[in-house]
Amino acid sequence: MELNHMTEKSLIRYDVKETTKEKVIWTLVESLYEQGYITSKDEYFETVLAREKVSATGMEAGLAIPHGKSSAVKKAGFAVARLSNPIDDWESIDPNNKVELVFLLAIPEGEAGSTHLNLLAELSTRLMDKEYYSRLMAAENSEQFIAALDQVSVKEKEDKDTYEKTILAVTACAAGIAHTYMAAEALEQAGKEKGIRVLTEKQGANGLEDEHTATMIQEADAVIFATDISPKGKERFQGLPYIQVRVAEPLGKGDELIDRVLNNPDGIVSAENDTESARGSENQPANKKTGVLAEMGQAILTGISYMIPVIVAAGLMMGIAKLGAVPFGLVNEINDISYATHDNELFVILHHLDKFGFMIFQFMYPIFAAFTAYALADRVGIVSGFIGGLFAAGIHYRFWGIEEGIPSGFFGALILGLSAGYIARFLNQKIKLNKNFQAMKPMLIIPAISVLSIFLLNFYIVDPVFGGLNVLLRNTIEASQESGEIVLSTIIAAATAFDLGGPINKAAGAIAIGLAADEIFPLTARVLAIVIPPIGLGLATVLDKYVVGRRVFDANLRVTGNTSILLGFIAISEGAIPFMLRNPIITIPINIIGAILGAVTAVLLGAVQWLPLPAFWGWPLVENIWAYLIGLLVGTLFIALANIFIRHMLIKRGRMTITS
Template sequence: MKITELLDLKSIDLNPQVSSKEEAIDHMVDLLDQSGKLNNKEVYKESVLKREAQSTTGIGDGVAIPHGQSEGVQTAGLAAMVIKEGLDFQSLDGKPTYLFFMIGAPKDSGGAHLQALAQLSTLLMEEDFRNSLINASSKEEFLKLIDEKENKKEEVKDVIHPDVLAVTACPTGIAHTFMAAKALQQAGEKLHISIKVETNGQEGVKNELTQDDIDHCKCIIVAADKKVEMQRFEGKKLIQVPVRDGISKAEELVEKASKGEAEIYHYQEGKTKQGIVRTFYKHLMNGISHALPFAVASGVLYGILYLLQDYVLTYQILTLTSYVQQLATIMIVPVVSAYIADSIADRPGMVSGFIGGLIVCQGISVSAISTNTVSLLAGIIAGFLAGYISLILSKLMSYLPKYLKGIEASLFHPILSTALVALIMVYINSYLYIGHSYIIQYVSLIESQMITKILFGFVLGMMMAIDNGGPINKTAYVFGIGMVVSCDYYPMAAIMAGGMIPPFVIALSATISKKRFVSRKEALMNYINGISFISEGAIPFIQKESKVILPACCLAAGLAGALSMYFECSIASPHGGLFLIWMVNNPLYYLVTIGLSTVVGTLLLFIFTKLKK
């Protein structure tokens, strides 16, 4: 049901004489009653006050939507009221309320009032639309504005086949994926172009594109930094960009796609038109993103066992937990290898990739050189080796006679690729271990001297902030995971501290100066992003003022990494942020590190802002 079907001229007042929250509620109840929606206004008012007692319906941004479901309502309806000078309605944001809607729903109407509430909330999200309602010169104009807005929304919703399709995906599937999806959807709405966006996040594929969608669209945007299913786009116009472009260049991409300014895509296994560095990065991140849950599980279990280390041999459940933790750790490298190979050669590459990773984990080698330490670097090399061997075999096997095609994928390919990868890996594994040992020794040498250790932490922290989820950030992060696998937990603590600083700096700046950012509410949400170790929340703010905010965040993140190393903080889990503070060695110093660095970063932001002006 449309909002305009619930609202009529009798229930609108653009110039009410009210001076308190109680008077506002009374007046809107009267408006509903005058429009014939109520059969007992006192009973209905009681339901409204009962709902208001639970929590304020002043939702913020100058809007209040009091509502009630009651036997006092005859038919579902709405009342609307505008107070141009504003009224204290005890809103969530503590600011005056200018725009009021009251919803009345009969007792037996199910969730009608909740549906109306959801529709209203969606319509009133845009500031320009709210302002137009507040400044409406007549009741007729007020209703007309809502009608036009609803029809515009429905026009987009009722499109059976969107003109533009998009797929977003980032390595961790947490922030960039959904930020890019939101930016593309908003760009579509702004440009009046129908768009459907599929997200490939940590919870899997959401809002999946159907074959019918693909067949009828003009163009497809793939904004992804990891492998997504591409074969389905055969023969369609396609734009392929990094996920960060989906955030920063959303309007440009949607406009190009709507005009069909793209090349026809032809699927070929393992073949793309991307540069070598980007192709390497995409394959690597596909492996890391799939292995991340294993690394987190292993790290958290390690933390639990560390806290209860005196009881591990006493209680069987802890002994079993220890075995599970070891298995989770062992699985990290084979999963990385398997999914790198999968990204290169699709499913045929997974078996040999997994075997290559297991050879690394088990230290299998024909050489007498000891390979008793797990190496993430060796696992990454095994994944790329398996992927490209599988790709070459797929090309060669395309020449097989047709009567052998049926057993190619199930017999010939997995046996030959596994045999080749295993043979090569058992010969080179010991040499990869030597290279890995040199890296570990070099890192240990850096960490043995306090000055170099602090400088090392500063560089790692700064790398996490310099592109907030981009290639430099991910390089530091992958290095940290590699060190966790090798049982060196100091770098990861510095990396995590550095990654939390940019969102904390944005949030604290917005707290101190209410007018520092236009979207203050989104800025304050960065407290949650910071606690969760999601540095991407700072991206929209950095993009708008990169010359001011980026240097401040980089220097503060570097300070956080340096202090983390100085206080010898360490953590065995590669994710979790402050939710896993109990796992950090020297947790109080770690909190001091993050707090002090956030304050320094905020001060630098204000100083750089003043210098720029």
């Protein structure tokens, strides 16, 4: 492999006099930008600094390898700085490291398996070779440096018969390049020096490389998990002694880790992917020493990532059905049961497609809650999480014959999904059975206890709380009927936008439709508040890079954003729910304020809508449509810009990160 294809002379700097990590990185970022490797200096710089907070990128012998994976990277490559003044406060594996040679790796999103990423992985591995690194350090100018990049020593072929023990290792870092491969190389080298065979599986940006086979696992004596993210397929190693460390630890302590896993492991990998003999806090996995809030956030993000395809699929099915019915003037009527047996086959298909999309939506919360619980407890949390999501969707009311039942919506899904995960994990860790009865734990005992716990939690707390909120809201709106159109519009818009189709939204809708049916108060505020949040949030994912020069939403939410816009125009507000689940403290207040601003603006300008038709096909029926559209524009722009600026501010302050 020729690494000189990944850089150029102008990216090898021998004139860097900066004395801080941030300034050195910025200098290299500017070089990458000037040579067309990245599209946004600020976005990529912030990505690299966010990666710096995960683990040290300073190594030893004067080396540092900062890196970042970002949508701002146009093509993979690296820049190099040879420092005139070594930096001794760069966080490093070796606390005495004085950084004087810096590689900045630019990693694009979504290039798994590409030649470019393979080359960056090769570079990371080569830098662990002391002779190779010495040749780079000896280069006196950029020409010599580039020539030295591809001067590689020929390694002797490994003979497995010369080793008495075999250790497997899994390495994975957040970006999936530098530390992943360097940790693997460090463990392999340490193993050779100790006469122990070390086989490494890299779980990086290229997916699983050198995956451990069943034969390897059967012959192994132990396994080392050196990861900053959850290793994939950990249950494969059932019965093996293991240790769990940060991905950077092998770079300075490879021999110590080998001794530790053979003589003093953290525990034994069990079928349920937890330890059977964890000994104490000093041996607990370093990457699990995270706060409860951070752990919850990661679990919620996992749930959202699995829920998004459900929302997209459901919305598209309903969207196709409703848009297909537009030419026939049957947009809202197409879901009537009479069209299930209509003479026109097209109407029959559109009717069932609309119902099909609605059915898919019912599984949005079950999928979210199931995988939120899964992120906390692995497979043993899925069942109770899924059932908690069914409660959140209100499906239980249909079986219990309660027609006026109030589903708890996304708040219920959050509470029940997280609770299911923690309950299942607690049971999995605390219940100890004889090995002859181990199968009973994940198949019988944990599901029984965790599902019963979720039932009781929902029956006595979640449903009553949200039922009480619904009654309170209904009373508030009814008490406000005589307080003037602006106050009433404000209250209806706020309640409608609060939980996007949840119980509070539905309570506001029931009262607003009743007032309109009695010709007491029009539905203008109600219908606008339905469409403003999903369109505004979707618009934010499109405008962010133009407004602040970078992406402030991760890849999952950007996909959701496009769908959210479409769903907003056809009055399906659920497209915005992933944004609320991910950052409720930010999203909910902005949604409420945006809906109020848009609704009140339209009402003050004279827009009037008496019919419950919030989708775009109902807009021609609005009196003073220009006022209605101005209100829509005001509300959506507020939500879009407020989300962009607030998220950008939090990212710059290090209080929010973007995972791609």
